[in-house]
Amino acid sequence: MMEWVEVTAKTIHDAQEQALDRLHVTRDEAEFEVIEEPKAGLFGRVRGEARVRARIKPTPVRPKRDRRQRQRSKNTKRRSTSPAQESKSMNTKEQPERPEVSPQEVADAATAFMSGLATAFGADAQTATEVDGTDIDVRVTGTDIGRLVGPGGRTLAAVQDLARVASQRRLGDHDTRLRIDVGNYRERRRHALEKFVLAVAEQVKDTGETKALEPMNSADRKVVHDALTSVDGVGSRSEGNDPHRRVIISPS
Structure with missing residues (x-):
């Protein structure tokens, strides 16, 4: 079973989007649980952050029919088939279930x-x-x-x-x-991307202006979000649709 990932962000939507980046899946392929919602403060201001956990939806297992239903189906099929077809079906072995893949x-x-x-x-x-x-x-x-x-x-x-x-x-x-x-391309790219993103984060903190990065794939967006979790004063979110989806870095 796929393990849950936990993400915090300013809003529930942003937390869900960051979780999708970490899981490398689309919204339809994931399931979410909201652990904590942002709280409304004075004058409509929001206090705290949203905390969400997510995982890839497990592959559904087809339920087995009970014995009575299987017997009823078998009797109906026997009545509706010819003797030749019935003889052929008796010689056909039932396919075994595929074992779980390790x-x-x-x-x-x-x-x-x-x-x-x-x-x-x-x-x-x-x-x-x-x-x-x-x-x-x-x-x-x-x-x-x-x-x-x-x-x-x-x-x-x-x-x-x-x-x-x-x-x-x-x-x-x-x-x-x-x-x-x-x-070792991914490792070298990760180090270079982390260095670049931390420099952009410092610019955002110094100027107070939001920065939009170039469109990235989900793996690179995950690197960006992970790198910024340790940086105070900035937040990140993903916007757009693949292949034009990008990370936005803004003051927090």
């Missing part, structure tokens, strides 16, 4: 996919995998792997989506978070 199985499938993709790109690559609960990190290192990253990491983002789809086709749906990193 994070390690997903990691193995993603690793195999990345190894094959690197070979197809003509890269001499090695893969390393780390599984922490439902979080899965697959790191690819080696030579001639730059094409797996692409300008601004756009190819890497597409590769990560392909790895997720490949694992789902092979194993079925699973409640895991899969992250692919090539040549």
Whole structure:
């Protein structure tokens, strides 16, 4: 089961948007619980912050029909089928339920996919995998792997989506978070982005003016929100729709 993430922000909506960025999903794919609402103070001013927790909606399990309903359905089917059809259905075995997919199985499938993709790109690559609960990190290192990253990491983002789809086709749906990193690109970008965002936060504090960052993917927006949680005097929220969704940094 996907674990809950907890977020605080000025409003419930902002907290929910930040939670979506952390989970890398859309609003339809998440469920929320409001833990604490902002309180109204004097003259209509708002005191305190909203506190919300969210998680990816678990995959619904199809309920089993009770024995009587199954028997009624079986008898109805027997009366409505011909002898030849009934004989054929008796020889057809019921398909067993698919067992629950473990994070390690997903990691193995993603690793195999990345190894094959690197070979197809003509890269001499090695893969390393780390599984922490439902979080899965697959790191690819080696030579001639730059094409797996692409300008601004756009190819890497597409590769990560392909790895997720490949694992789902092979194993079925699973409640895991899969992250692919090539040549330590994500780590280097995270450090550079954190440094940039902290500088922008200082500008916002000094000038009192709100700053809008360039559109970013959900992973980069999460880095921004996380970096600003330790900065007093500023707040962040996400606005817009992908692929034009961006982070707004404002005085708090």
